[in-house]
Structure formats: structure tokens, C-alpha cells
Amino acid sequence: MKWIIKLVFEAAPGSPVEHDVGMIERAEKISPATAGLTITEGKALLASLQKQIVTAQVEQHVASIKPCPQCGNALRTKGCSQSTLRSVYGNVGMRIRRLRECPCSGSQAHSFSTLVTNKSPITPELRYITAKMAALMPFRKVADFLGELLPLSAQATASTVRNRTMKVGRRLQKSAEVLAAATSNGPCKELLVGFDGGYVRNRQQRPERNFEVVVGKALDRDGHATRFAFVRNGGFEAVSAVGLALRQCGVNKATSAAGFCRQPAVRPAR
Numbered sequence: 158m159k160w161i162i163k164l165v166f167e168a169a170p171g172s173p174v175e176h177d178v179g180m181i182e183r184a185e186k187i188s189p190a191t192a193g194l195t196i197t198e199g200k201a202l203l204a205s206l207q208k209q210i211v212t213a214q215v216e217q218h219v220a221s222i223k224p225c226p227q228c229g230n231a232l233r234t235k236g237c238s239q240s241t242l243r244s245v246y247g248n249v250g251m252r253i254r255r256l257r258e259c260p261c262s263g264s265q266a267h268s269f270s271t272l273v274t275n276k277s278p279i280t281p282e283l284r285y286i287t288a289k290m291a292a293l294m295p296f297r298k299v300a301d302f303l304g305e306l307l308p309l310s311a312q313a314t315a316s317t318v319r320n321r322t323m324k325v326g327r328r329l330q331k332s333a334e335v336l337a338a339a340t341s342n343g344p345c346k347e348l349l350v351g352f353d354g355g356y357v358r359n360r361q362q363r364p365e366r367n368f369e370v371v372v373g374k375a376l377d378r379d380g381h382a383t384r385f386a387f388v389r390n391g392g393f394e395a396v397s398a399v400g401l402a403l404r405q406c407g408v409n410k411a412t413s414a415a416g417f418c419r420q421p422a423v424r425p426a427r
């Protein structure tokens with residue numbers, strides 16, 4: 158048995174264009190191992206689909222660029238640059254065209270990209286799935302796990318997983334600061350702040366890889382709780398995390414605050 162998988166693209170109504178995506182072959186006899194798509198086939202099909210869809214989207218975008226709104230002349234091409242879109246279903250190379258400003262604007266020497274993107278744009282879904290997995294398991298395990306399911310070109314190294322996760326973390330931090338400013342509970346008269354922490358140790362016994370995580374909870378008189386966490390010796394980020402929590406509680410100079418922390422365990426003398 159054979160299945161030929163095609164993608165039908167209809168840029169305009171009534172003008173479909175077919176593209177081959179892949180082919181699946183099976184023996185007549187079916188078993189659990191041969192029923193449906195294998196992971197390898199699924200990855201190859203998704204990568205092929207992604208490549209053709211993204212390529213068509215970029216071409217359509219370029220074709221839809223309007224002539225100069227002032228004089229009606231078409232804008233001249235300055236050339237193309239290469240960019241690679243990184244997505245859950247694979248990396249796709251894109252040719253991004255640059256256009257010159259129209260001479261009627263008096264700035265013909267200037268040019269602009271037809272697609273606002275950097276050299277290596279990444280889809281929000283790939284950022285999301287990478288950061289979510291990285292919150293649950295070590296970076297190396299995330300890279301291995303995603304490699305099992307995602308197309309070959311979408312696979313990442315442990316350092317790539319780490320870098321993407323750190324970027325997502327920084328964006329979350331910024332979003333939290335914006336939200337804190339918008340959702341402050343008004344002036345706070347009394348506040349209780351509790352701290353606790355623990356060490357995360359590297360199993361390889363390398364002291365420079367150990368760090369202490371401090372977590373805390375701020376509780377106002379009405380029972381509203383705000384939680385925070387930071388890495389001790391984390392510098393600005395630690396100060397920012399505590400400051401953010403206090404701003405969310407509405408702390409000001411008149412606030413009466415008390416802090417609590419767990420007493421360290423006393424080890425018996427040897």
C-alpha cells in the first residue's frame with residue numbers, strides 16, 4: 158500500500174497549486190508497529206509541510222507589497238538576505254527581500270526589509286515549549302526529549318535550551334514589573350515577609366556550580382499574599398524580585414514591615 162501526501166496551496170480562489178509533501182508505504186499485513194505514522198515519518202512530514210507553508214507565506218508577503226503611495230511607482234529591489242526561522246516543526250530558510258525607498262521621497266539611498274525580522278527569528282511556540290520543558294528537567298534532558306519528537310532541524314543543544322529559557326525568563330520578569338505597576342493593591346499599612354531557602358548542589362561536586370535559592374511570601378493585613386524567589390548572589394535580579402513583590406503589595410515609607418526566616422538547623426558537634 159502507498160500513500161502520496163500532497164499540499165494544495167490556493168493563493169487565490171480557483172487556482173490551486175499542488176506540492177508533494179511525502180510518501181508512506183506499508184505491507185498489506187498490519188501490526189501495532191506498522192499502523193499509522195511512525196515518529197520518523199511524522200517528523201519528516203511536518204518538516205516538509207512547515208518548509209512549504211513558510212516559503213509560500215514569505216513569497217505571498219513580498220507579492221502583496223504595494224507600490225509607492227505617493228507616486229504609484231513600484232519600489233526597486235536592493236537584494237535579498239538570508240534568514241532562518243526556527244519553529245517547533247523545523248528550521249526554515251527564508252530569503253528576505255530588501256527594497257529601496259522611492260525616489261519621490263528624496264531618500265532613495267535608504268532601504269528596508271520587506272519582513273521585519275532578525276537573522277534567526279524563533280516562533281513563540283518553540284520558545285514556550287522549550288522553556289516549559291526546561292522548568293521540569295535539566296537542559297540536556299530537554300534537548301534530548303525534544304529531539305525525540307521534533308524534526309531534525311528543530312533539535313537543539315543544551316546551551317540553546319538554556320539561552321532560550323533565560324530569554325523567556327527575562328521577558329517574564331519585565332511583564333511582571335509592568336503588571337505590578339498596573340495591579341498594585343494600594344498603600345499597605347502592615348506587612349509580614351517570610352523567607353526560606355535551600356541549596357541546589359551539582360552532583361559533580363564542582364563548588365562553582367552550587368547556588369542557593371531563596372523563596373519568600375509577603376502577606377498584608379487583608380491576607381493578600383505575594384510570592385517571590387531569587388538566587389542568592391543573583392545581584393540585580395534578586396533585588397528586583399523582592400522590590401517587585403513589595404510594590405505589588407503597595408509598600409511605601411509608612412508601611413510597618415516585619416521579616417521572618419527559618420532558623421538554620423544546628424548541627425551537633427563532632
Ligand SMILES: [Zn+2]
Nearest residue numbers: 225228259261
Ligand atoms: Zn514614490
